[in-house]
């Protein structure tokens with residue numbers, strides 16, 4: 001198992017700003033969303049911010065786990081699917097939200113469940129990008145995004161001495 005070469009640490013402030021930027025882009029679509037489907041667990045945070053901004057009150061979860069061993073992607077497991085009611089008509093006018101798309105595998109599984117839904121992620125890597133309709137920032141495939149809910153305050157090594165971020 002090897003760590004991606006580059007690190008992209010995201011603070012709570014920055015994540016809130018980026019999730020809001022995603023909401024602005026989605027608002028620009030000028031659409032009325034019937035419901036939001038949030039991909040747990042990472043999608044829970046942007047979902048809370050975006051549904052507040054867009055006035056969406058019907059929130060469903062789809063529970064997918066794939067990264068069992070940190071950066072190594074394991075077997076995909078759908079722990080909880082989407083209600084039959086929301087799956088009717090292929091998920092038209094439903095907004096799917098996740099924190100990021102990396103290889104695009106998680107997005108592909110959920111898209112299969114809701115082929116007519118709109119897929120939004122805050123961050124996207126090149127492999128996953130074709131799977132998303134709207135995103136805010138693209139980072140390279142060899143970058144690991146460190147989310148604020150996975151981090152704490154620690155001493156930072158100076159860059160000249162090998163500090164990563």
Ligand SMILES: O=P(O)(O)OC[C@H]1O[C@H](OP(=O)(O)OP(=O)(O)O)[C@H](O)[C@@H]1O
Nearest residue numbers: 040041042066067101102103104105106
């Ligand atoms: O495009 P992919 O290569 O499929 O990777 C993206 C997915 O990986 C992470 O979730 P993870 O499965 O680690 O679970 P979590 O959201 O519970 O942290 C992230 O939140 C995305 O859902």
Ligand code: HPA
Nearest residue numbers: 067102143144145146147
């Ligand atoms: O870059 C990432 N950061 C955090 N979780 C992830 N899950 C897949 N890729 C990533």
Ligand SMILES: [Mg+2]
Nearest residue numbers: 040041042043
């Ligand atoms: Mg996830």
